Amino acid sequence: MIVLDEVTKIFPGAREPAVDRVSFQVTEGNICVFVGPSGCGKTTILRMINRLEEPTDGDIYIKGERVKDKHVNADELRREIGYVIQQVGLLPHQTVEQNVALVPRLLKWPADKIRSRVAELLQMVGLDPQEISHKYPYQLSGGMMQRVGVARALAADPPIMLMDEPFGAVDPIVRERLQDEFLRLQKELKKTICFVTHDINEAIKMGDHIVILAAGKLIQHGTPREILTAPANDFVKDLIGENKEIKLLELTRAAELVKPQAELPPALSSNGCCVQSIDPVQRALEIMLKENSDTVGVRDGDELIGAISWAAIKEYINAINANI
Ligand SMILES: Nc1ncnc2c1ncn2[C@@H]1O[C@H](COP(=O)(O)OP(=O)(O)OP(=O)(O)O)[C@@H](O)[C@H]1O
Ligand SMILES: [Mg+2]
Numbered sequence: 546m547i548v549l550d551e552v553t554k555i556f557p558g559a560r561e562p563a564v565d566r567v568s569f570q571v572t573e574g575n576i577c578v579f580v581g582p583s584g585c586g587k588t589t590i591l592r593m594i595n596r597l598e599e600p601t602d603g604d605i606y607i608k609g610e611r612v613k614d615k616h617v618n619a620d621e622l623r624r625e626i627g628y629v630i631q632q633v634g635l636l637p638h639q640t641v642e643q644n645v646a647l648v649p650r651l652l653k654w655p656a657d658k659i660r661s662r663v664a665e666l667l668q669m670v671g672l673d674p675q676e677i678s679h680k681y682p683y684q685l686s687g688g689m690m691q692r693v694g695v696a697r698a699l700a701a702d703p704p705i706m707l708m709d710e711p712f713g714a715v716d717p718i719v720r721e722r723l724q725d726e727f728l729r730l731q732k733e734l735k736k737t738i739c740f741v742t743h744d745i746n747e748a749i750k751m752g753d754h755i756v757i758l759a760a761g762k763l764i765q766h767g768t769p770r771e772i773l774t775a776p777a778n779d780f781v782k783d784l785i786g787e788n789k790e791i792k793l794l795e796l797t798r799a800a801e802l803v804k805p806q807a808e809l810p811p812a813l814s815s816n817g818c819c820v821q822s823i824d825p826v827q828r829a830l831e832i833m834l835k836e837n838s839d840t841v842g843v844r845d846g847d848e849l850i851g852a853i854s855w856a857a858i859k860e861y862i863n864a865i866n867a868n869i
Pocket of ligand 2: 709
């Protein structure tokens with residue numbers, strides 16, 4: 546869907562490239578997360594994808610077409626790409642409604658279509674249109690502003706979204722809620738998303754695919770599981786940091802470790818001691834610790850399909866560690 550082929554960006558007068566021969570692909574309908582330290586080129590890559598910057602060398606393709614050939618007119622390209630800029634960037638002297646309606650107004654949609662779309666979008670990102678439409682950005686909390694930023698980028702229903710640290714400026718609890726809501730929304734919307742973060746945990750949670758960058762160079766790319774189980778070098782190992790096992794258990798579904806048991810202990814039939822087969826194994830572990838139990842039942846809907854044991858989790862972690 547989006548392909549970068551040996552893309553380099555050297556800003557005028559710079560000694561080192563901001564982006565240095567970077568190649569990767571973003572699959573349609575996936576979230577690809579760019580992660581890396583400040584100044585490693587994340588924003589520059591987003592800005593080259595929607596042609597706010599031109600690469601010094603290399604090519605970018607969207608749906609198989611080279612953007613600089615197909616979209617002679619960069620404005621046209623940007624209508625197909627929603628952009629949540631770093632630091633939200635709401636226009637301070639415009640209301641929430643006017644901010645969200647920015648692109649539809651540029652596209653000259655009729656006023657009533659704009660109004661209903663704005664209300665629909667605010668609802669979609671968990672805000673009450675009645676309450677918030679006429680407020681100004683300074684009257685909103687950080688979390689609300691970030692939701693409005695996401696609504697604005699979704700306004701014209703673009704197939705592609707570029708999101709530059711969209712949940713950066715909020716506290717960890719609000720951030721987690723925004724992440725969960727966005728993942729739920731994405732299941733319906735199935736946009737192709739480039740998502741920037743500093744935070745490896747956010748990358749692991751949000752990404753179908755992760756691209757790790759340092760000083761303009763691509764260090765490693767792969768699924769969160771590939772990154773966690775086979776870090777390419779010490780830089781990636783340091784980035785992953787502590788609690789690698791916990792992170793993996795968050796990515797592994799109960800269905801992968803469940804063992805059918807002919808006769809499950811009666812305690813497992815209660816809902817409190819069960820997880821769903823699509824739940825992360827991490828949840829099973831939390832229940833074991835809370836209930837002081839060494840097995841947790843696994844349900845598929847209402848049906849009890851088996852159990853996960855403490856021993857099975859330990860075996861799984863040992864096998865992963867042996868691989869690294
Ligand atoms: N317009 C510009 N002119 C000159 N240099 C620039 C310009 N934009 C970015 N740079 C430089 O390019 C490099 C990459 O910047 P970029 O903004 O892409 O980093 P980033 O990974 O997004 O960082 P952060 O996490 O702090 O947002 C930096 O060294 C930066 O100083
Ligand atoms: Mg940036």
